[in-house]
Amino acid sequence: MVTPLAxxxxxxxxxxxxxLVSRFKSEGCQMAWIKRKWWPSRRRWEIAxxxxxxxxLTLEDIDRWSLVLQEELEPYDALLMxxxxxxxxx
Numbered sequence: 001m002v003t004p005l006a007x008x009x010x011x012x013x014x015x016x017x018x019x020l021v022s023r024f025k026s027e028g029c030q031m032a033w034i035k036r037k038w039w040p041s042r043r044r045w046e047i048a049x050x051x052x053x054x055x056x057l058t059l060e061d062i063d064r065w066s067l068v069l070q071e072e073l074e075p076y077d078a079l080l081m082x083x084x085x086x087x088x089x090x
Contacts, residue, residue, distance in 0.1 A: 004053070004086045005050070007080060009073060062083075
């Protein structure tokens with residue numbers, strides 16, 4: 001099965017989150033939201049998006065995608081929090 005993925009990324013600063021949104025948009029991702037989340041001792045910025053391309057739902061392909069994404073997130077002090085497959089027609 002091949003499908004786009006929805007994913008959530010958490011960034012430490014608003015500047016990093018804004019830069020990531022620009023980067024994701026330039027890669028063709030559809031943005032769902034960017035919002036500030038408060039935690040007990042600090043705040044984080046959450047970004048939700050959907051991949052531009054469909055990805056095979058195999059362990060190898062998901063691992064490859066998540067590792068590439070994590071490498072892209074490192075300079076922005078951001079983390080991939082979770083992902084889900086997007087159902088057809090959504």
